[in-house]
Amino acid sequence: MSSTTRARKREWVDEVIAETPNGHRLRHCIQCGTCGGSCPNGAEMDYTPRAVFNLIVAGQKDKVLSSNTMWQCVSCYFCTARCPHQIPITDIMYTLKRMAIREGYGRTSDAPALAKAFTHYVDKYGRSFEMGLASRYHLLNRPLAAMKMGGMGFNMFKRGRMALTPSRIRQIDQLQAIIRKARQLGGAS
Numbered sequence: 390m391s392s393t394t395r396a397r398k399r400e401w402v403d404e405v406i407a408e409t410p411n412g413h414r415l416r417h418c419i420q421c422g423t424c425g426g427s428c429p430n431g432a433e434m435d436y437t438p439r440a441v442f443n444l445i446v447a448g449q450k451d452k453v454l455s456s457n458t459m460w461q462c463v464s465c466y467f468c469t470a471r472c473p474h475q476i477p478i479t480d481i482m483y484t485l486k487r488m489a490i491r492e493g494y495g496r497t498s499d500a501p502a503l504a505k506a507f508t509h510y511v512d513k514y515g516r517s518f519e520m521g522l523a524s525r526y527h528l529l530n531r532p533l534a535a536m537k538m539g540g541m542g543f544n545m546f547k548r549g550r551m552a553l554t555p556s557r558i559r560q561i562d563q564l565q566a567i568i569r570k571a572r573q574l575g576g577a578s
């Protein structure tokens with residue numbers, strides 16, 4: 390391996406560490422596999438969190454950012470709670486999501502589109518709006534799935550589990566100020 394390649398590999402793991410609160414702990418991973426074994430979605434992931442950390446340290450940016458692993462993470466924090474070395478696994482998954490979107494890898498999954506539709510409603514109303522989410526995300530990204538889900542949506546509506554119009558939380562301006570500040574701190578627009 391050339392010194393340039395080694396430098397590039399060092400660079401990426403350092404970026405992941407720098408973008409994650411307590412990210413330096415990633416270097417303490419002992420590859421015990423507790424995280425993957427604890428993950429409710431591990432079976433759906435291209436690489437378990439343990440394998441992802443191994444790839445990050447090895448500088449395999451392309452493999453990691455084009456994988457589905459971070460998009461399958463449901464942020465349950467189970468792995469983080471069980472990791473014997475207090476590695477911020479869930480936060481690293483968020484870092485990888487941000488990096489994948491920023492660098493165009495997000496196009497390999499429609500999860501970023503779902504996240505975008507979800508945050509649009511949270512920004513505007515302070516909560517999710519299922520009907521809008523279904524139309525905004527499914528019609529644009531999965532029109533066939535939207536048709537199949539129509540029956541379920543109708544049943545939810547009949548049982549009062551799905552509103553036809555969004556409702557705004559009280560004091561939305563305060564939540565919006567918090568979101569604005571978080572975006573500023575995170576360097577997002």
Ligand code: SF4
Pocket residue numbers: 417418419420421422423424425438439442471472473474475476478
């Ligand atoms: S549980 Fe922690 S130490 Fe074990 S493999 Fe996962 S991240 Fe590494």
Ligand code: SF4
Pocket residue numbers: 424427428429430431438461462463464465466467468469478479482
């Ligand atoms: S936080 Fe994500 S990676 Fe960790 S156990 Fe939950 S789903 Fe799996």
